[in-house]
Amino acid sequence: MIPTELVGRRVVLRPLEGRDFETWSAVRRRCGDWLTKWEPEALPGRLDPAHDRDAFGARCNARQREWQLGTGYGFGIFTADRFAGEINLGTVQRGPFQNAYIGYWIDRDLAGKGYMPEAVVLVIRFAFEQLQLHRLQIAIIPRNQSSRRVVEKLDLRMEGVAERYLQINGVWEDHCRYAITVEEWQRRRAELLWEWVDPR
Numbered sequence: 001m002i003p004t005e006l007v008g009r010r011v012v013l014r015p016l017e018g019r020d021f022e023t024w025s026a027v028r029r030r031c032g033d034w035l036t037k038w039e040p041e042a043l044p045g046r047l048d049p050a051h052d053r054d055a056f057g058a059r060c061n062a063r064q065r066e067w068q069l070g071t072g073y074g075f076g077i078f079t080a081d082r083f084a085g086e087i088n089l090g091t092v093q094r095g096p097f098q099n100a101y102i103g104y105w106i107d108r109d110l111a112g113k114g115y116m117p118e119a120v121v122l123v124i125r126f127a128f129e130q131l132q133l134h135r136l137q138i139a140i141i142p143r144n145q146s147s148r149r150v151v152e153k154l155d156l157r158m159e160g161v162a163e164r165y166l167q168i169n170g171v172w173e174d175h176c177r178y179a180i181t182v183e184e185w186q187r188r189r190a191e192l193l194w195e196w197v198d199p200r
Contacts, residue, residue: 003126003130006123009197009198010079010080010114010115010118011078011118015074016063018056018060023083024083025056027085030108035108038105038144039169041170071092072091072092073089077119082107085104085119088103088104089102089126092131097135099135099137100133100137101136101138102138103138117153117196120138120154121154125185125189128182128185134182135179135181137179138151139166139178140176141168157184158177159177160176
């Protein structure tokens with residue numbers, strides 16, 4: 001059975017639910033300017049889930065359907081006393097590819113404190129050991145130094161720059177592409193878990 005809660009040293013990952021609206025919304029509204037410059041534009045006419053409880057509920061339901069279909073696995077990141085951000089394993093592809101993409105964001109006040117590298121390692125373990133995927137990718141705009149520091153702390157392999165890779169905030173942006181395969185995970189598993197996840 002696939003677990004829905006991933007427990008690390010300082011963070012717990014679990015799917016967001018309707019009851020998380022107030023805390024999720026507060027962080028998204030407070031950090032909006034810091035976050036949205038790295039995200040795709042919202043679709044025209046769509047309600048903003050940071051300001052509308054029903055839109056947030058619909059967002060949670062859509063993520064739940066992705067879990068059921070096996071196409072995506074979204075997690076809220078929680079520390080001991082607060083909601084911290086989100087990490088998603090998306091666009092899960094089976095067949096000969098066995099690949100997925102990791103995306104993440106964190107409360108600006110908690111950035112740089114090691115929560116996100118820990119969350120990424122938990123998701124990598126989940127993807128390779130529970131979902132039996134073969135490859136994971138993370139794509140980051142080159143000037144997004146905060147997000148790049150996460151993968152650099154984990155020493156994930158940089159494969160190059162994909163030009164005009166994704167439309168972000170209305171602009172086709174280049175992205176640095178980082179990846180890890182299950183073979184690399186098996187070789188580095190003990191090191192990454194000791195550094196970021198295992199109790200001290």
